[in-house]
Amino acid sequence: MSKRVTLQEIADALGMSRNTISRALNNSGSVSIETRNKICQMATAMGYKQFNLVDTAVNPSTSLPAANSRKTEIALLTHAFPGASHSGNKLLEAFQNRIDSLGYKLSINIIKDTDIDNLTLPTNINPDNIAGIFCIEMFSDKYSKFLCDLNIPILFVDTPLVQKISLNADTLYMENITSVYRLVDSFIQEGKKNISFVGDRFHCQSFYERWQAYVSAMTDNGISIETGNSILEDDSMPYRDIDWLADKVRALNKRPEVFFCANDFLAICTIKALRKLGLNVPDDVLVCGFDNAPEATIIDPGLTTVKIHSSSMGYIAADILLSRIANPHTPYKKTYIETDIILRESTGSVHISV
Numbered sequence: 001m002s003k004r005v006t007l008q009e010i011a012d013a014l015g016m017s018r019n020t021i022s023r024a025l026n027n028s029g030s031v032s033i034e035t036r037n038k039i040c041q042m043a044t045a046m047g048y049k050q051f052n053l054v055d056t057a058v059n060p061s062t063s064l065p066a067a068n069s070r071k072t073e074i075a076l077l078t079h080a081f082p083g084a085s086h087s088g089n090k091l092l093e094a095f096q097n098r099i100d101s102l103g104y105k106l107s108i109n110i111i112k113d114t115d116i117d118n119l120t121l122p123t124n125i126n127p128d129n130i131a132g133i134f135c136i137e138m139f140s141d142k143y144s145k146f147l148c149d150l151n152i153p154i155l156f157v158d159t160p161l162v163q164k165i166s167l168n169a170d171t172l173y174m175e176n177i178t179s180v181y182r183l184v185d186s187f188i189q190e191g192k193k194n195i196s197f198v199g200d201r202f203h204c205q206s207f208y209e210r211w212q213a214y215v216s217a218m219t220d221n222g223i224s225i226e227t228g229n230s231i232l233e234d235d236s237m238p239y240r241d242i243d244w245l246a247d248k249v250r251a252l253n254k255r256p257e258v259f260f261c262a263n264d265f266l267a268i269c270t271i272k273a274l275r276k277l278g279l280n281v282p283d284d285v286l287v288c289g290f291d292n293a294p295e296a297t298i299i300d301p302g303l304t305t306v307k308i309h310s311s312s313m314g315y316i317a318a319d320i321l322l323s324r325i326a327n328p329h330t331p332y333k334k335t336y337i338e339t340d341i342i343l344r345e346s347t348g349s350v351h352i353s354v
Helices: 007-014 018-025 033-046 087-100 113-118 141-148 177-189 205-220 242-250 264-276 310-326
Strands: 073-078 105-110 130-136 154-157 170-174 195-198 258-261 286-288 305-308 334-337 339-342
Touching: 007 018, 018 033, 087 105, 087 130, 087 310, 113 141, 130 141, 130 310, 141 154, 154 310, 170 205, 170 310, 177 195, 177 205, 177 258, 177 305, 177 339, 195 205, 195 264, 242 264, 258 264, 264 286, 310 334
Parallel strands: 073 105, 073 130, 130 154, 154 170, 170 334, 195 258, 258 286
Antiparallel strands: 305 339
16 A cells, blocks of 8 residues: 655645645645645645645636546647737637646647538547647537537637527637727717728627627617628638738728728738728728737738737636536636727727727
């Protein structure tokens, strides 16, 4: 029989007092999250199994390391892996830092079209080894439902339209409606009535909420929505093709005074398309986006946009999923993280009431 590990042995290994070790492992008294995580990891490594589990549903940031469970893998599933310019990159980095500190390991899995068509997991995934699933850029209705039916704790960052699908999962979103409404309303108060929306409003829940906010701001100010004066083609269309997009702008019923684009990528493509048509931003037309991607500060003119607090979302995402792993039967949560309007030169001298 193996020798029973004592609190004093853990204290000696870490160079801490026995009282500190006891408070951390029994979740009593004041111990910092960082210190407690370090103590829990050492206790697990040394084979100490007698401490009390915390209620991670109340305080998921104090979750114990994954080594207390046989399942130590969290699988990231994505249909479109976020590149360096995508807000998801910082989110993912923060998420990984958080779970690494607790002993979990992240596996990155690109979901192919064939996986979606056949409702299959990538061949390298063994569901029996997965503690939780983390989904980014996963907007297929049927595949999202398939993942939920696996009965593995799961968190989606953004989702397909929730009006069309019910997901048995926790969901995390950036706040879309208030920030976009305030942007569009401010343009209207400055006398801009012809405002165009650019992007597939049905692409995902966040795009749809941005469209809803645009529609609300316009109609609340007595301006009717003319879909023929927006570019709403399906996301599979080549928005990155500047010639294609320039043709779409040229075909609009009348030239907009403002283009609100569903994200910064679309906004930057729109600025390039306008240049191709001989139009200057912001002298001839205003453009704004959503994301605050790095390119928003590089492009000339700098892009007015909405900032997503990506790193904070990553840490919060980790805590939500860890809480679900520890407490699988609690009600599902829908969480929104506040966003901030960032003013730059692409909207000229228009005052935005932020």
